[in-house]
Amino acid sequence: MTPDRHARSGADEPSADPSGAARNDGRRLEGRLLDGRYRVGPRIARGGMASVHEATDIRLDRTVAIKVMHPGLGDDEEFAARFVREARAAARLSHPNVVAVHDQGADDGVVFLAMELVAGHTLRDVIAKESPMPPARALALLEPVLSALAAAHRAGLIHRDVKPENVLISDEGQVKVADFGLAKAVSADTQHTATGGVLIGTVSYLAPELVVDGRADARADVYAAGVLLFELLTGRKPHEGESPIQVAYKHVHEDVPLPSTLVPGLPAYVDALVARATARDRGQRPADAGVLLHQLRRVSTAVVTGVREDPDLVADLMPRPPAPDTTDGTDTGDAADPDDAGDASGAVGGDTGELTRPLLRPTEVPPAVARRGDTAADPWDSGEMAALLAPSGAGSPTAPPPTEHTRTVQVPVGAAAPPAPRRTRRSRRGLLALVLALLLAAGIGTGAWWFGFARWTTTPGVIGLDRAAAVERIEAAGLEAEVGPRAFSRTVPAGEVMSTDPAAGDRVLDGGTVTVTISKGEELYDVPKLRGMTEDEAQDALAELKLEFGGSTQRWSEDVPEGIVMASDPKPGTTLRPGAVVDLVVSKGRKPIKVKDWTGEDAGTARERMEAQGLVVEVTDEEYSDDVAEGDVISQDPVGATLFKGDTVELVVSLGPELVEVPNVRASGVDAARDELEALGFEVETRRAAGYLGLGYVFSQSPGSGDRVPRGSTITLTLI
Template sequence: MTRRLGNRYELQEQIGGGGMAVVYRAVDTLLDRIVAVKMLRPQFEGDEELIERFRQEAQSVAKLAHPNIVNIYDVGITDGEYYIVMEYVDGPTLKDLIRERGPLSPSETVNITQQICKALEHAHSHHIIHRDVKPHNILLTKSNQVKVTDFGIARAITGNTVTYHNEKSVMGSVHYFSPEQARGGTTDIKSDIYSLGVVMYEVLTGRLPFSGDSAVSVALKHLRDNFTDPRHINPDIPQSLENIVLRCLVKAPEYRYRDMNEVLQDLNGALQNPDVPKFQPPSSVTEQTIAVPAVQDEQYRRQQDGQQEENAPAKKRSIWKTLMWITVAVVMVVVAVLAAYYILMSLLKVPNINLPNVVGDKQSQAVTKLVGAGLTKSQITEQQGHSSKPKGIVYQQDPSGNQEIKKGRTVTIYVSTGAQPINMPDLSGMELSQGESWLTGPNYGFPKKNIKVQKALSSNFQQGQIISTNPAAGSKVTTNQTITIKVSKGAPQTTVPAIVGKSIDKATQMLKQNGLTEGTITQQSSSQPSGTVLSIDPYKAGQKVDKNTSIDLVVSSGPAPGSGNNNSTGSSNSTGSSNGGGSSSGGGTSTGNLPPGTKQKTVDVTIHDNNNQTHQVLITKTDATGQDQTVVSKVINKTSSFTVQMYIAPNTTGTIHVTEDGKEIKTIPVSY
């Protein structure tokens, strides 16, 4: 089900979650980019302590800017829901990589650990301790760049960096936290170094240094037990690299590395100098961390008591006996409390069950499968939402399947109500590849297989451009529908007819029959009869062109004055039409009675572009022939030029009149 936070972040799908928050992939509609949105779980919205911890994460990471730390973009609250907007990392966690490939090679381990060190060193330099360093919080991009995330329990380094006194459990993940975290003590840079050592141990061996049946048992092992050396599990680990792990995992913080820079320096030279002596912690560190009151030898105690009876007053002997019994009593109380604690923990321990994966199952089948795994129907919560899966099919579950969970945990299944209707976008005029990317991208999310392509001729769209879609633009569609895109394969073509030598009327008719239009008509004197087409431009007869192409014509205006045809009785030959679709040429001029000394002049007349609007243009002339002649009668929709032949007698002036849509727009005098 699509949701929008802060009228900006459109949630798409859940990509992760923990005990405190859920992480979604989302689209920042303002900046048109993919982000990750971390939302506090609804059951914690009234928990001021967790809300403060949630804010602490944003405040902590907002101070940091490093290529190996996930960026924080925004923090907000909508309808009581707290959320953090972060950089989206499209890649696995380090935990996923370990599960998939087992122990990683020493070189890959060094590369990953170096990047983690740089991230933590940057945080430490800004007085931020992570306190939850583990493979689950280390993301890897497709280019193997490390991104450290989840500073949800990070705290500033101050004099009070111990865990909160009112917390019900020690913060951090039990398999990765330090001995000082396990006993609720002070946490500082050394705590992150210890956790880094656990991460390196797991990366190099595929195993954790300590494991147990409960969180308490694991915590106690961090405090008092020794682990198996990494090289005993994986002999391919260089001694230099094992030494780094051993020094990080020393139980006493003072004997670990001083800071991440020291770890980084050893990592930089680990593969160049692999054969070094094995690291040995100081002998005092190998002793158990938990101090237990010693029980003295009975004979020795009696000797001491005898000497004290001889040499000390009775009152002093009495005080020592009292202290001894108090010590014994304290030891007995401690033993009794520990025994009671372990008995209580065993009684309260909740067994695990294997949670099946029900995504893709029908709702009824999913419930049956979950009940069969050990859950009760009251533990199964159902929510409905739009998805690409058919109606009634589970499209998501929380927690995800194929993992162990506590038997009493609630499981939520999300049942599809079908795809959400959206408005079909208008793709007309786009290139096919652009339109397909638009439909399959994050804004719409159509599967590639649902997009079909048809090709068709079009005079209005260039080859490769989208003409239309089915369903049409603006109609309601869902992402599981098939979308047909109609793409232009170019305009229909035709052949330029052979019109040279034809009369203007016949030429116009032939062009129209072939789906062509006449373009600019230019008059030129010649021995051909007036109105005869002399040439065409820019194409030739028989050439293939797109339909509706304009063909420019050069038309004869008859013989020029003084060319030997002065005895001709040529008549005015009006070949145009006044219906706006043709052209008239007044070239058929009687030149036999022209006054002596008459000159022929050529005048170019240009009608400028009128914003691609259609206009009826009429050009007439008056000259020494004594006739009012129509030169051009044509519909134009672009800037056009025309040539007018004039005959001017001495001491006279001719006139050219230009009319547009019945209104005279210019008068051009032509002098001798």
């Protein structure tokens, strides 16, 4: 695994940088130990707000990715607190298509996230190599992205920066969405532009409402996903410009083009899916990524089965055109609707060439807004952005008075000027025309009623019901019920409905399908029996159950081989939530015993000490020894070796010197006595008695006859 093969994050796309620090990190992090735990390695990616380094978690001995906020951001206590809060929210996400967040912290002003390291490449690399790609391939790549976003939206999180650089593809082909650590938790106090009013996010994927007023909900992620699909299908971004503000301007004032305008031959329902996801009026977009995922699967099914045309699917997906306001004969572009930023801007719409007010071109940036030194990587304050991009309709205090150049005109695009009308005399054709007009109006009204209201119904509420009751209620409403894959829930008991797609109260075609998700209850796992596995096998078994390996303790064992798990903490069968830590006790094998050399020492003491160590002591022989005292060890086998419990040590114990009985040599001649004693191994000394007569006979001996003395002892003979 080398740094250049790691998936990058946010390194290739201009993004808003609240501090300008993206151009100079100001610190040398490589080699530094963060929080006493993470040894920072080489940098593998760089974005507008942070850089990503490979790092080693020295506590768990694993490789992770460390995302470090650029200098200056970590010094802002408000930002740091918000970052920590959002990191905790992101860490709650547990989904196979989401890059896991392991830890967060701060170390001497360095605010960081510890994340799962994904070895592979980014979706940007795939786009560069394969786009424009077939619809089936594009939809298959986007599906896991939407699955990850749907999980986040269900948890109340908005990503806010969906782009190809944040979609990682591992070497095994698994798709994962990164950077949820910078997402905003959905709440009343977070519905504003992050980082003190400075626009966060990559301009090419920003939803219009984010550009205008900085407000975002799940539909902003839906918009970015739609732009992503457009780029996969065409190999191009829908809006391009020389600076971020030009691109942002186009997002507000221009619809995303249909992909088929760049890649002819794409099915109309694929165009409709892109148009629905990227509608400038966020009210016409899918409510969240879960709804868009359902629509994508319908389109994917049509593509895979080879359907070329599906008018019903197109009609169901294509955004509805805004209803014209004809109270004064002009179309105001629905300027009163704050959510419809596109129509309120006065953009050209439809085939009629209708223009409600002058259009400020992207290159015509007013001098009061343009700033010295602005580049593609510069941040744009949301107030400035709103001043430039918000519509200047009648409600604006600076709106210019209407002139003949701003009147609504209805001229077909590309058509010649209409000829001067000529008078015709009244005839019966006038009455016929009136009847036809009435019939046409009635037909149009009936069609509008049918397509707009009559064929639609609402999804009934079935949350909390069991499967049978939910299916019965849905079918009673004239809809088809489809039971999707079960999912875990901490709040909904097992066997009950936890969600539906579409959600309760949402509009759905009469006779359409409602997908029901049944709860599997709280996600809990029993600690498996790990004894007898290798440490690697035990870690794999824990990972399969979404349990975390904490660490291992080494212990001696006489019956478990080295490297094999002896026990776990908690014990097998203990029920835990995903992410709970399990520690292991691993065998070090048999405990070695160093054998002491007991030669010359008391054999009884030697036996007692060695048996206390678990060794078996055997006395194999007892021998006479003139040098080793009786009861001491003459020799042992083995000597100085390393043994294990149950092994045998053999001892040879001394009987002391061998004793010989002294014979009676009194009255014997000195020569005969000497020969007899020396034959028995004695030394002989002679001395004369006090009244020595010179006879040469033994008068007395010492030791006396019958005494037992060691062989080699000296016998003293007294001669007369």
